[in-house]
Amino acid sequence: MKQQFEVWRSDVEQVIISKVDEFRFLGYDRATADDVWDCVLYQLRKKQEFIHLNSFVNEILTLKPHIFMNWLTIRAYQDPTDWFAEFD
Numbered sequence: 001m002k003q004q005f006e007v008w009r010s011d012v013e014q015v016i017i018s019k020v021d022e023f024r025f026l027g028y029d030r031a032t033a034d035d036v037w038d039c040v041l042y043q044l045r046k047k048q049e050f051i052h053l054n055s056f057v058n059e060i061l062t063l064k065p066h067i068f069m070n071w072l073t074i075r076a077y078q079d080p081t082d083w084f085a086e087f088d
Contacts, residue, residue: 012057020036
């Protein structure tokens, strides 16, 4: 299923950029295209059926800021980076 989405990445790039612009307009200045892409793929990870391109675009366009921020928070907790290593 991942390969199907990777093929569409260039086709939906403008939609992703539009979503990033929307988040930045709402004050989420650190939103990136890669983060939006990864978040949408994370949201779709449990769907078993085939997803058409128009449904995939709809998933991107209807991504809510609170879902995006929750995903970023979860990802930050799962990241093995030692944030305090530079203070040693």
